[in-house]
Amino acid sequence: MTNNISELAALDRDHHMHPWTHFQQAERDGPLVMTRGKGVHLWDEDGREYLDAVGGMWCTQIGLGNEEMAETLAEQARTLAYTSTFVDMGNAPSARLAAKIAEIAPTGFTRTLFTTGGSTAVDSAYRMAQFVQHHRGFPGRTHILSRHASYHGSTFASASIGMRDGDRIEEFSYLEKTIHHLSAPNPYRRPEGVSAEGFTDFLVKELEEKIAEVGADKIAAFFAEPVQASGGVIIPPEGYFKRMAEVCHRHGILVVADEVVTAFGRLGEWFSSEAKFGVVPDMITSAKGLTSGYQPLGALIFSEELWQEMSGDRWFTHGFTYSGHPIACAAALKSIEIIERDGLLAHAKHVGALFQKGLKSLEDHPLVGETRGDVLIGCIENVADKETKALHPDEIDIGKRVSDAAEKMGLLVRPMGHLNVMSPPLIISEAEVEEIIVKLRASLDQVADQLVREGEK
């Protein structure tokens, strides 16, 4: 097999179906094949260097090419590459990791079911919510509440729980009758006539009304990302998540915090729902930063109380061949160890404050409607008109233009419709944060010039 990069790109184009593929685009453009990663940097097929402000896919917390991690993975592969963890089988890394998670998770969260990633963690939470409700004496509680602009994964249940514009295509079917989507808590795009101060009240009222409409006795759980990441880095208004959780709990509805993005330091804490939003959920789903992207792994984390409640002389017939995979769990343990030892939570908060300040400074740019974010998650919302917040027509592909311009300057930011989103590794330095902001402004300037030339602005 070849090592030649252009031949590899051809092999990829001819044989590899990418996730979230656009068929024509894939045939036409082929992939951008990355060949090396170190720290916050990536190198492509021509040896060009990029600062990866996307952090892989919200996940490369400790950075790439970490030697200690490489050694850990190799050592675990030599010692014990695989055992199943089904029924009564176990292995050392999964036992240690479950205990470590119990130590750093919110108080009382002592139990973990390992999954293969975020989607399967969400699917597991979906099933566990119904299981728990059944054993509480409510077998009729099978419905789910979720929000617009949420992303919870790509399996059938998680894709049905999520709801982002453009994700739903007619060729796929979704669970529709039992999943109900509330408004996204997006202050920038709140409904007309709703004040900033009144927005939380509006959203809480909507929840109360939805519960009354569906019937509390039919609803198993409310799924919510503390910050809606892939839906556009939506930072909810003050008090929102806490009040929503209180309403749910009052009605016997379980609260599932989907922390696939927001855990493991992304917001400067191990987990964000309690530490940042004052919410103690019933379950937490996690993945991504759990292993810093070195191995695929997800986790469904829940309380001792829930465990006691649902356990007994019965089976929970659910789990994956790679649940508790020894190498993946060893990777997570090493990543957590490095984050702890190197003080990366505090570092993330420090550089995150500079990152947010830098993003805010871009709000004077004519293309930028709003920038938003928290700690090391950020987003630029590009608009055609700052006053009316009107968007550019789809064919302008504004987010892609900005990211293409940035890419040419050696900066990777992710385009998502009219947005550009970022989540740099926790190890990013002050100088690298500065570089992101400088290159973002230059990219926005370039795109603004392009639009003027094309008569768009």
Ligand code: PMP
């Ligand atoms: N939940 C959230 C909040 C996510 O952002 C994602 C992935 N972007 C998922 C679930 C799904 O995770 P995975 O791609 O690992 O299945």
